[in-house]
Amino acid sequence: MDKMPKWADVILTPLISLFLAFAISALVILAIGESPWEALKTMVTGALGSSYGWGFTLYYTTNFIFTGLAVAVAYHASLFNIGGEGQAGLGGLGVALVCLFIPWPHWSLALLGAIAGGALFGAAWAYIPAILQAKRGSHIVITTIMFNFIAAALLNWALVNWLRPVGSMDPASANFPAATHLPKITDMFAGVGIEWGNHTPANVTFFVALLACVGVWLLIWRTRLGYEIRAFGKSETAARYAGISPTRITVIAMLISGGLAGMMATNNVMGEAERLVLNNVEGAGFIGIAVALMGRNHPFGVLLAALLFGFLYQGGGELALWTSIPRELIIVIQALVILFTGALDNMVRMPLERFFTARRLGKRA
Amino acid sequence: MKSGGPGSAPQSVAPAIELVGISKSFGPVQANKDINLTVARGSIHGIIGENGAGKSTLMSILYGFYKPDSGEIRINGKPIQITDSMTAIRAGIGMVFQHFKLVRNFTVLENIILGAEDGPMLRPSLARARTRLRELAEEYELQVDPDETIDELSVGHQQRVEILKALYRQADILILDEPTGVLTPAEADHLFRILNGLRDEGKTIILITHKLREIMEITDTVSVMRRGEMVASVSTAETSPEELAELMVGRKVLLEVDKSPAQPGDPVLEVRDLRMIDDEKVERIRGVSFDIRAGEIVGIAGVSGNGQTQLLELLGGFPENGAQVTGEIRLNGQPLDLSGRHSDAATRRARGIGHVPEDRQDEGLIMDFAAWENVAFGYHNTPEYSNGIWLDRKAIRADAEGKIERFDVRPPNPELAARNFSGGNQQKIVVAREVERNPDLLLIGQPTRGVDIGAIEFIHKRIVELRDAGKAVLLVSVELDEIMSLSDRVLVMFDGMIMGERDPEATSAGELGLLMAGVTDTENAPKEAGVPPEHGHPADHPDEPTAAPEGRL
Amino acid sequence: EPALIFDLGGKFDKSFNEAAYQGAERWKEETGGTYKELEMQSEAQREQALRRLAETGANPIVMTGFAFGEVLNKIAPDYPDTKFVIIDAVVEQPNVQSNVFNEGEGSYLAGVLAAMASKSGTVGFIGGMDIPLIHKFECGYRQGFLATKPDGKVLINYTGTTPAAWNDPVKGGELAKAQKSQGADVIYAAAGGTGIGVLQAAADEGVLGIGVDSNQNHLHPGQILTSVVKRVDNAVYDAFTAGEGVEPGVKTWDVASDGVAVAMDDNNAPLITPEMTTAVDDAKAKIASGEIEVHDYMTDNTCPVD
Amino acid sequence: MDFNTIIQILDSSVRLMTPLLLACLAGLYSERSGVFDIGLEGKMLMAAFAAATVAALTGSVWLGLAAGIAGSMALSLIHGVTSITFRGNQLISGVAINFLASGLTVLLGQKIFGLGGRTPSLSGGARFSEIKLPFADQLRDVPVIGPIYADLISGHTILVYVAFLCVPATWWLLYRTRFGLRLRAVGENPASVDTAGVSVTRLRYIAIAICGVLCGLAGAYLATGLSAGFVKEMTAGRGFIALAALIFAKWRPWGALFATFLFGLFEAIANRYPNLDVGPITIPSMFMNALPYILTVIILAGFVGRAIPPRAGGEPYVKER
Numbered sequence A: 001m002d003k004m005p006k007w008a009d010v011i012l013t014p015l016i017s018l019f020l021a022f023a024i025s026a027l028v029i030l031a032i033g034e035s036p037w038e039a040l041k042t043m044v045t046g047a048l049g050s051s052y053g054w055g056f057t058l059y060y061t062t063n064f065i066f067t068g069l070a071v072a073v074a075y076h077a078s079l080f081n082i083g084g085e086g087q088a089g090l091g092g093l094g095v096a097l098v099c100l101f102i103p104w105p106h107w108s109l110a111l112l113g114a115i116a117g118g119a120l121f122g123a124a125w126a127y128i129p130a131i132l133q134a135k136r137g138s139h140i141v142i143t144t145i146m147f148n149f150i151a152a153a154l155l156n157w158a159l160v161n162w163l164r165p166v167g168s169m170d171p172a173s174a175n176f177p178a179a180t181h182l183p184k185i186t187d188m189f190a191g192v193g194i195e196w197g198n199h200t201p202a203n204v205t206f207f208v209a210l211l212a213c214v215g216v217w218l219l220i221w222r223t224r225l226g227y228e229i230r231a232f233g234k235s236e237t238a239a240r241y242a243g244i245s246p247t248r249i250t251v252i253a254m255l256i257s258g259g260l261a262g263m264m265a266t267n268n269v270m271g272e273a274e275r276l277v278l279n280n281v282e283g284a285g286f287i288g289i290a291v292a293l294m295g296r297n298h299p300f301g302v303l304l305a306a307l308l309f310g311f312l313y314q315g316g317g318e319l320a321l322w323t324s325i326p327r328e329l330i331i332v333i334q335a336l337v338i339l340f341t342g343a344l345d346n347m348v349r350m351p352l353e354r355f356f357t358a359r360r361l362g363k364r365a
Numbered sequence B: 001m002k003s004g005g006p007g008s009a010p011q012s013v014a015p016a017i018e019l020v021g022i023s024k025s026f027g028p029v030q031a032n033k034d035i036n037l038t039v040a041r042g043s044i045h046g047i048i049g050e051n052g053a054g055k056s057t058l059m060s061i062l063y064g065f066y067k068p069d070s071g072e073i074r075i076n077g078k079p080i081q082i083t084d085s086m087t088a089i090r091a092g093i094g095m096v097f098q099h100f101k102l103v104r105n106f107t108v109l110e111n112i113i114l115g116a117e118d119g120p121m122l123r124p125s126l127a128r129a130r131t132r133l134r135e136l137a138e139e140y141e142l143q144v145d146p147d148e149t150i151d152e153l154s155v156g157h158q159q160r161v162e163i164l165k166a167l168y169r170q171a172d173i174l175i176l177d178e179p180t181g182v183l184t185p186a187e188a189d190h191l192f193r194i195l196n197g198l199r200d201e202g203k204t205i206i207l208i209t210h211k212l213r214e215i216m217e218i219t220d221t222v223s224v225m226r227r228g229e230m231v232a233s234v235s236t237a238e239t240s241p242e243e244l245a246e247l248m249v250g251r252k253v254l255l256e257v258d259k260s261p262a263q264p265g266d267p268v269l270e271v272r273d274l275r276m277i278d279d280e281k282v283e284r285i286r287g288v289s290f291d292i293r294a295g296e297i298v299g300i301a302g303v304s305g306n307g308q309t310q311l312l313e314l315l316g317g318f319p320e321n322g323a324q325v326t327g328e329i330r331l332n333g334q335p336l337d338l339s340g341r342h343s344d345a346a347t348r349r350a351r352g353i354g355h356v357p358e359d360r361q362d363e364g365l366i367m368d369f370a371a372w373e374n375v376a377f378g379y380h381n382t383p384e385y386s387n388g389i390w391l392d393r394k395a396i397r398a399d400a401e402g403k404i405e406r407f408d409v410r411p412p413n414p415e416l417a418a419r420n421f422s423g424g425n426q427q428k429i430v431v432a433r434e435v436e437r438n439p440d441l442l443l444i445g446q447p448t449r450g451v452d453i454g455a456i457e458f459i460h461k462r463i464v465e466l467r468d469a470g471k472a473v474l475l476v477s478v479e480l481d482e483i484m485s486l487s488d489r490v491l492v493m494f495d496g497m498i499m500g501e502r503d504p505e506a507t508s509a510g511e512l513g514l515l516m517a518g519v520t521d522t523e524n525a526p527k528e529a530g531v532p533p534e535h536g537h538p539a540d541h542p543d544e545p546t547a548a549p550e551g552r553l
Numbered sequence C: 001e002p003a004l005i006f007d008l009g010g011k012f013d014k015s016f017n018e019a020a021y022q023g024a025e026r027w028k029e030e031t032g033g034t035y036k037e038l039e040m041q042s043e044a045q046r047e048q049a050l051r052r053l054a055e056t057g058a059n060p061i062v063m064t065g066f067a068f069g070e071v072l073n074k075i076a077p078d079y080p081d082t083k084f085v086i087i088d089a090v091v092e093q094p095n096v097q098s099n100v101f102n103e104g105e106g107s108y109l110a111g112v113l114a115a116m117a118s119k120s121g122t123v124g125f126i127g128g129m130d131i132p133l134i135h136k137f138e139c140g141y142r143q144g145f146l147a148t149k150p151d152g153k154v155l156i157n158y159t160g161t162t163p164a165a166w167n168d169p170v171k172g173g174e175l176a177k178a179q180k181s182q183g184a185d186v187i188y189a190a191a192g193g194t195g196i197g198v199l200q201a202a203a204d205e206g207v208l209g210i211g212v213d214s215n216q217n218h219l220h221p222g223q224i225l226t227s228v229v230k231r232v233d234n235a236v237y238d239a240f241t242a243g244e245g246v247e248p249g250v251k252t253w254d255v256a257s258d259g260v261a262v263a264m265d266d267n268n269a270p271l272i273t274p275e276m277t278t279a280v281d282d283a284k285a286k287i288a289s290g291e292i293e294v295h296d297y298m299t300d301n302t303c304p305v306d
Numbered sequence D: 001m002d003f004n005t006i007i008q009i010l011d012s013s014v015r016l017m018t019p020l021l022l023a024c025l026a027g028l029y030s031e032r033s034g035v036f037d038i039g040l041e042g043k044m045l046m047a048a049f050a051a052a053t054v055a056a057l058t059g060s061v062w063l064g065l066a067a068g069i070a071g072s073m074a075l076s077l078i079h080g081v082t083s084i085t086f087r088g089n090q091l092i093s094g095v096a097i098n099f100l101a102s103g104l105t106v107l108l109g110q111k112i113f114g115l116g117g118r119t120p121s122l123s124g125g126a127r128f129s130e131i132k133l134p135f136a137d138q139l140r141d142v143p144v145i146g147p148i149y150a151d152l153i154s155g156h157t158i159l160v161y162v163a164f165l166c167v168p169a170t171w172w173l174l175y176r177t178r179f180g181l182r183l184r185a186v187g188e189n190p191a192s193v194d195t196a197g198v199s200v201t202r203l204r205y206i207a208i209a210i211c212g213v214l215c216g217l218a219g220a221y222l223a224t225g226l227s228a229g230f231v232k233e234m235t236a237g238r239g240f241i242a243l244a245a246l247i248f249a250k251w252r253p254w255g256a257l258f259a260t261f262l263f264g265l266f267e268a269i270a271n272r273y274p275n276l277d278v279g280p281i282t283i284p285s286m287f288m289n290a291l292p293y294i295l296t297v298i299i300l301a302g303f304v305g306r307a308i309p310p311r312a313g314g315e316p317y318v319k320e321r
């Protein structure tokens, strides 16, 4: 017996929280002397008002889905993977190597290759913290933080000394060959004769991300492995009682997590930049933490949260581009959204629960 | 000065406790409904009721842990608003919770003074507490080492700490919530002697228990709760266990185990010279050898902390991390791996060992999983429950529904998280899962701890049925009654060793109690020897010379 | 209406974005015109920003930073009527003007000055993120220094490998102190916001600092030897002034054209001896004439003085 | 490596470790009370900003310090309201606080100074200056002890000494006072504190407030002690390193001193030897920059056992569900 109907908890609570977050954001905008209404309009039209805006929103969403799923999978095994940033970065290296050094006949094969390469490198980067946690008890939070820094150094070195074409200013790899260029969503629509979001970076990887959501959902709630991951995440002693090996689950969960983070590179590195640039992850790894926590570590929740963050990112970008509002405002709005929907949800839920309980008791009487 | 029934106290003396119209709900669950209760000063008052009847809630309200939705509390005749535990403590109330509220990595002394310090500095408080503790220990025979950390103490001693905490705060009214669930008979007797002493001093005691024997033995008056309501308050002298049981459950309950003599077959489990050294290099199991044959129940009696837990876990395939195991175990004549990949619980299950662990909440169940998911726990990789890499959710659900029905799990809702079932029903889920696999060997630890009498009856029946189907059962319990009535043979463990074997028909609780305390010469032992030595589990003290158990006399 | 796009560091990066901003502001002040400005927030926005500006009719569109090179190369052909101006990269398109700066030459001059100002014979260089562009500064500096003081020593530090390397004045200050304790008495900072910490620490420790990109001499008057200015402001100013008539092709800003220089003003006048002035002028002339060839690190990832 | 170099490296370590130490102790109070805090970074950043801003506006570093503490406390309060009063997810709240600080500092900075989030450079009384301990100059020439005293021990800003004093003070508070006993208890088993008649909420709020003060000191030290003003994102991940150090230290004050010293030392060494020659190869500077992190992982894996966090950490205290 629940205190309030499920729909209220799933829909009403986040909506009210979101509303509160935006209300406070409006106050902040007022405080810096701008018009909240204009800001909202710019954001909504910029991010959702046109297929063009959607093209960007979905691109960012794709990134956040991958990093969000990465955090979520590890979280189910009660491992707090803060290393998405580094794993996605290494994933970029994997994708770059696959695209640069293997002559692909067609993008579809290249995509599969890149997914494998990105996942492999991302997973490899998660493997070390995982094995240290499992065998040596080194706290995964520290090791993954450290591995973010180490990944940055490694990527920097690889780009400057190895992958950068001689004479290029840019610490970036050469451009990937044309055969590896992924179709943009624009192209896919054009195929059926619809003009949609010209020159936007959203590409076929978005569908890979959706598949990843489904895959993670199946993995966690439908497979034996997922069952073991969740059981281990809830109680290590109970897992051992049930014959589930803590080492094995720790390592596997982190490999999957790192692999998902690494797969993000198919979107930003292969799908958008079409070469590997420095700092290609741009904080998406950290946003993944917020996305996963807000999405309650459920793939569908992650998808929604990623969309929300994609919207904020693109809408905020528009805001910074076309109004005099500094781009940092978006970070503040993101913070408020995270705070209200993720951490202060009980503030909304408690009165709601009281309301529904009172109503139910009233009915009964 | 012992008061009689509730009505017999002179009108002039106000009762120690009066609860008037107390109601409390947790969200939609009404845990207490309009409860009235009067407890006379200087009496021992028992409260009984099924799991989830609302006993703990009521007492927690009295102690200020929960706030009642409505109702009034009067202490010594004066109405009082108990808003938090501090108010309760000031009003002279002390409570020993069902689940102890101790800080596990603190010393006894630190736990005692927590919240009752004399001043901002610790040293003087600790010094005073040390002296006072010594006095209390002497006065009430409640010896504990003040510098031991709680983690190192046996449950019995942890409970002493809780009682000392209350006495240190000069409690006049002492509430004990299921205090004997974790004690040996000797420890329980000891506790009751203390309680009697306290009552004689004029203190008032409320005792919650599931054991009717204890109610009959020690209480002056008793109240019965059912589904949040107070259904009866009677004088103990004027009632009987049968009547109480019926009041509690709402039907007649069989209080004895009904079983025919065992017909043992071939050995199922053969254990030879089994040793286990834990992570901290302490030898927890010290050369244990025994057999269990098909169609018999072997009970292991012992004070908790003497290696039974470790033995059960080891046989079940999950000895604590870092443990080293040597010796030999054969199941149906085939050796079992003691270390390496094939010594895990999954392999043991595949070989036909079922296991109801001692701790259902931390081991036997995933509390956040739905009941149906827990039904597959440990067996999720078996063909019945899986399809390739997938979990066969339909099959598991169907099986869960069957089990819930057959085991009368309430509420019969497979979607409900394990956490939301009462302890007894949680236990039924675990027992259903393990027993219905028809294992060749069933390991079962503390099967009825904290479980109400209705459920106990049911679980005992299932265990006997399994035995009658020709399976072997290894039962570990601190309940001597349970051991003696269920087992066909009884082994007693002390300090990691088996002290001896007894026939339950031919032995007595006293004799077993002596063995449990490490006394093998049970003929000539003095009576007090049944009380375990100060440190409940000697294995925690590797430095102490642990000579042959006889030397302990 | 002209437009200016700043790179990820933002227009107040204490570096070339800020210089570009100043150039635009100067143009605005002098002509009373208006311009559009944009700050990048993510890599993916570059193309978006360029296209949207081009579509709204901004012309010319000026952008700072090599990171725009790729994108510009891709989109310039789509807007043949728009003129694009890129700073710090070469894009070979008919409607693009590429502005490249010979930072190495400016740094060479700073190296000469450092060598003459240094009493200990040891000087320092602190770079921001460890990337080739910054090595270019480092290499020129070392060449200039060693040409003047062949047995001297240059200490080199980079702040880090993440973008945080540009915004860590604390680490910058600590690196400056570490270099000072190893004997450095002139420290050149090419590290954006981190450089502020370097210059501060140098001033606190009583050694000389050298600023970068824009004239930073005023930050600690009398304690900053000079600043290697990169006239991004002029590049922007020129582009804005030329308007739609911006000349396509590569425009090189070097010592000869005063596109890069060492800043001399009242703030550092007491530090600059006449000999230094002569030496700098001399080196300038020789660089212009080709007699001194300042090696461009980026061409082969090496520095000849290694 | 001669003696002088060692002194210099240690001296640098001390400066570098100070903000880490303060933040680490801040985290210690919060997490010992059972409230996890990954928002140390944000609080430090906010404190650095507030301190620099007020110091720049008033010219007084002390007012700046007070403002820094207030700024950090404000965020602490948010964390308290979400995770104690409303029993929200402590990790999410921490993440939000980091975002909030990162955005607000620049937004407010831009509004106040128009320098893109930077504050003007501080000078004179708006900065903490170095303190010369008595007899530092006279003792300098005494062998061994002289340089240690004059160069290593003397000559830091007051906050450095405060930070180091905080270690024994924290130890004393934690293990010798009533408050410490209760604090440790509430992080292990809040129900034990509650049933002993002490308010869990109050204790946790106090712990969080102390955390705010210490983060405030850390941030103020960054902006007004180590450097002279605020630059956006100037904490540069130090809050996360402090968190790592806290786990490393197993939530103990002396451990915190040791762990943060190690981080400071590694960074100082990497600063001093940007390109380390090891026989045939030279380690590129990029890897020297990552050296502190690599060494941390190695030490963690090799020498430090399992770190067991306070048992009640991360979980809000819920009596009635």
Ligand SMILES: Nc1ncnc2c1ncn2[C@@H]1O[C@H](COP(=O)(O)OP(=O)(O)OP(=O)(O)O)[C@@H](O)[C@H]1O
Residues within 6 Å of the ligand: B026, B029, B030, B031, B049, B050, B051, B052, B053, B054, B055, B056, B057, B058, B098, B422, B423, B450, D319, D320, D321
């Ligand atoms: N903290 C709580 N939050 C929500 N519901 C609770 C809580 N504690 C108890 N309940 C509800 O109140 C009812 C009464 O629980 P209580 O613990 O008082 O039972 P009990 O009689 O002590 O049972 P047992 O014999 O098993 O100890 C339970 O059925 C449960 O649903």
Ligand SMILES: Nc1ncnc2c1ncn2[C@@H]1O[C@H](COP(=O)(O)OP(=O)(O)OP(=O)(O)O)[C@@H](O)[C@H]1O
Residues within 6 Å of the ligand: B051, B052, B056, B098, B419, B420, B421, B422, B423, B424, B449, B450, B451, D319, D320, D321
């Ligand atoms: N905090 C809580 N939230 C929700 N339900 C609770 C809570 N505490 C107890 N309950 C519920 O109250 C009932 C009885 O609670 P209690 O903790 O007394 O278990 P129990 O039956 O006594 O088991 P045991 O005696 O083995 O501890 C169960 O249904 C349990 O799920």
Ligand SMILES: [Mg+2]
Residues within 6 Å of the ligand: B055, B056, B057, B098, B177
């Ligand atoms: Mg109870």
Ligand SMILES: [Mg+2]
Residues within 6 Å of the ligand: B051, B098, B178, B423, B450, B451
């Ligand atoms: Mg119970």
